[in-house]
Amino acid sequence: MLTKEQIAKRIAQEVEHRQYINLGIGIPTLVANYIPTHLDVVLQSENGLLGIGPFPKESEVDPDLINAGKQTITMLPGSAIFDSAQSFAMIRGGHVHLTILGAMEVSEQGDIANWKVPGKMVKGMGGAMDLVASAKHIIVAMQHCSKDGHSKLLPTCTLPLTGIRCVKKIVTDLAVLEIAPEGGFILKERAPGITVEEIKSKTAGKLIINGEIPEMSFD
Amino acid sequence: MLTKEQIAKRIAQEVEHRQYINLGIGIPTLVANYIPTHLDVVLQSENGLLGIGPFPKESEVDPDLINAGKQTITMLPGSAIFDSAQSFAMIRGGHVHLTILGAMEVSEQGDIANWKVPGKMVKGMGGAMDLVASAKHIIVAMQHCSKDGHSKLLPTCTLPLTGIRCVKKIVTDLAVLEIAPEGGFILKERAPGITVEEIKSKTAGKLIINGEIPEMSFD
């Protein structure tokens, strides 16, 4: 079973040279730590920054420079600042190539639910609905099962949706999966030591297994 | 009969303190010369400038600084530059208070035609359609009659329209007129030495004459 860091590390392998990327809060944020340094990529923060740098030194902290998670950050040479309408123009216009975000549920059609649990206090969708409705490539980072053991990969989502037919790939603590055009989770890779049987038993939606399923590699 | 300069001078009396104003090409441009200096107003150029200054000295000419008539201009202290989408956001959003423009025809409903003559080469509407559809107050500056003697104040326009029910006031070489809410040209002022009879004979649309019509004053 992968740690959060390992999920992030595996997702980092999906990143391509010259991509503009939006990373959600949680595991997706960790992906930044594992992007190979020979790849030139730019991270977008939807509150209005292209080119997110590392966290500042104590002496550099600037309240006028935060990311979408409201954390203090820095800029990089070549960064640009813009307003919120421009930021979502970039996102909706398809200029951001890759969105990586967390989820509470994903359906075998690629629907995603990640913003609201009935009965719990609703904090809001923030930019998630715009991101999932617009990005060309969407990767979900999440645990395969909820804390009480229920599969988060479902035939249809039970929670209120964030977007429909948008997720392309899912990386969990157990597996890498892709959404089939006709619906279903195509099992692509197993976490080290995890059997296909275990993944099968923990995937409530239709699981598609074509031939031998390789283990993930982390070199 | 007023000269072009006198038409501009009369229109300048309509300008109010703290207005943002867009002046069209031709007579409207001349209005700038007659705005009382105690009024603070800002002229907008739809190619992307607030705060049009005077023409530059020969040594100051900058090809990167022109007005919508493509004339070289200058800026003023407090000017701001912006792109074309922002410029028309200002116009459509009602932030520009007053638009002054020329016309080939105005109807008694306040329709305006000023961009196209069938059979003649069409140059395009430029920003005129946006301006007339959006400005809170629109004043037309034009000759009362065409060169061949036909009235340009008509029951309905014969030329292709630029906008409908938008003109509020018209200043011609003969008169100042307002559009009545129910339709018709309300005669407000006569040019010095011009009789109501002459204006009546040269106005093809419905002319509304209430009581004594004063002569324009130019102090």
Add this chain to the structure above:
Amino acid sequence: MINKTVENAAEAVKDIQDGATLMMGGFGLSGIPENCITALLQKGVRDLTIVSNNAGVDDFGIGLFLQKRMVKKMISSYVGENDEFERQLLSGELEVELLPQGTLAERIRAGGAGIPAFFTPAGVGTEVAVGKEVREFNGKLYLMELALEADFALVKAWKGDTAGNLIFKGTARNFNPIMATAGKITIAEVEELVPAGSLDPNQIHTPGIYVQRIFQGNNYEKRIEQRTVTR
């Protein structure tokens, strides 16, 4: 040039009445109009509808309005960083309309730009789509969203001039420039107010035409929500 200067925050907000709709700039606590917030707290206006991406924290920003029960309705994309908000929401004292952040931004931009409605893909197939027109363009579904305007927009800039031109700093820019366009009356508070002509006309973020009142604020706290540092 038209002089938009007013004396201070109290004068700037003096005609904001009970029941007004206010847009308030900021993302989290970054770039919020701190001086206007303080002035409105002192004035004590009620039943406000507030358009703001977030709702502050318990003891700062819009959270202070909630403490004083000044807010009737919030229109936001992400709220609930504060307990009082949750309490008022659950008790029914507070109404909340949640919108996708990009939809919120674009509705505000449309309000300022004279665009009454537009289509966006955000929210298709979700509860955000309920009651909205869905339409297909080039094989993809979109929702029709309407423009948002406000009686007053309260924005915070880094520098401004007496003509109302504004320049923002860093990600404190966020919703401020678009809200400035969508207020019937826009009030700008700035860290530094300079004479018209002091700012480079090429570098203005918000042209003065959108700003009706401007003043130099003071005592900016600029509270940080998540102080993350590299050691």
Add this chain to the structure above:
Amino acid sequence: MINKTVENAAEAVKDIQDGATLMMGGFGLSGIPENCITALLQKGVRDLTIVSNNAGVDDFGIGLFLQKRMVKKMISSYVGENDEFERQLLSGELEVELLPQGTLAERIRAGGAGIPAFFTPAGVGTEVAVGKEVREFNGKLYLMELALEADFALVKAWKGDTAGNLIFKGTARNFNPIMATAGKITIAEVEELVPAGSLDPNQIHTPGIYVQRIFQGNNYEKRIEQRTVTR
């Protein structure tokens, strides 16, 4: 940061094919991509659809494309400052679609921003409205207009960095920033190309994400159409 630099105009335009749709920045002759125009003339591409507010003059700007019969269709708001344009239009060699300037600007902005359609009051009741949906919002009539995109956007900036960030000067800005957002491939030519990190991030007009290729142009003529001076 991603390096967008290409060697020169010839390399920047090398994959622009016959039949392509191009957006070209500029208002009149101010802020036009002079180097890209020259490179395309040398390359000799045909059947172009050009989105540009104006069409140049006989011997400069897009007028040069017309001389070489490279243009199939113009989408503009104001044209006909040149005789060859008029000749080709009247003879039926050239197709022209005229749009209100604000509609043109907003359709381009929508194209870059993922907004497939929006409503605008410009053109209601005129021939511009023919075939378009008319709809009432708050008692006023509006037309639905569709987004515009292009295979290539050719823009001209004052300064740019290797990451593709652009800064414009004066009214040479005009349509350039919005077109930069609406090209599948956006080519920026700049008077001065500087390393990433040389420009103030707060003062970028076009963030580099919109620009795929950038180069430093040369020999800018910047021809003036109406030289008006105060004596």
